Amino acid sequence: MITVSTDGSCLRNPGGAIGWAWANHDGTHASGGAASGTNQIAELTAVLEAIHAHPGDEPLRIEADSQYAIKCSSEWVHGWKRKGWRTASGGPVQNLALIQAIDRAIAERPGPVAFAWVRGHRGDRFNERADELAGIAAREAREGRASSAQSSVPANAVGGAGRAQEPTVASAARPEPARTTAGTAARAVRATPAPERSEPAVVVDTLF
Structure with missing residues (x-):
């Protein structure tokens, strides 16, 4: 099983610079940011990037301290x-483009994806590492430092007052040629993909 911790950062929510990061428990990691967004966008982007960076049929476990990101992705x-992508009250789903992208990424991944909630800032070294990387990426985005790599953040990933814009990338291990989606950028570790599975496999767990 591949285990990855994810986290997002927003320096001023909403509308401030954001950062996202994933930290694989094997030591590899990637992160990026955008000049404007929301905390929710940052958290969801971290999940999306982690799934895209770890294809193949090996089970993937994503640990996050954001219950919002986990429940959006799995429940x-x-x-x-x-309901046709409407809430229980009939209203629009916030951050719809990102949530749909995560749903597609899980459905297209041959191996199952499991989510586990962990308490943030409680000494979990991988959670702390993802938090650190996301914070660095957000600060770099605020300062206008950009990367030429590419990201999977959808162009219409809108939530609250923020909009996902061109991310900067703090670091990544063994980057492959970048994929282009909506003029945004990221680098990530990739394995060899296996044949697609018709239905997603999602499990939710809780760690204390």
């Missing part, structure tokens, strides 16, 4: 899809 998404 609430099913009800929203049944």
Whole structure:
């Protein structure tokens, strides 16, 4: 099983610079940022980038301290899809483009994806590492330092008052040629993909 910790950072929520990061428990990692966004966008982007960076049929476990990101990715998404991507009250789903991108990424990944919630800032070294990387990326984005690599953040990833803009990349291990999506940027570690699975496998767990 591949285990990856994810985290997001927003320096002023909403509308401030954001950063996202994932930290694989084997020591590899990647991170990036955008000049404007929300904390929710940062957290969801970290999850999306972690899934894209770890394809293949090996089970993937994503540990995050954001219950919002976990529930959007594994629980609430099913009800929203049944309702035509509307909330229970009939309103629009916030950050819809990112949530749909995560849903597609899970469905297209041959191996199952499991989510586990961990308490933030409680000494988990991988959670702390992801938090550190996301913070660095957000500060670099605020200062206008950009990367030429590419990211999977959808162009219409809108949430609250923020919009996902061109991220900067703090670091990544063994980057492959970048994929272009909506003029944004990221680097990530990739394995060899296996044949697609028709239905996503999602498990949610809780760690204390």
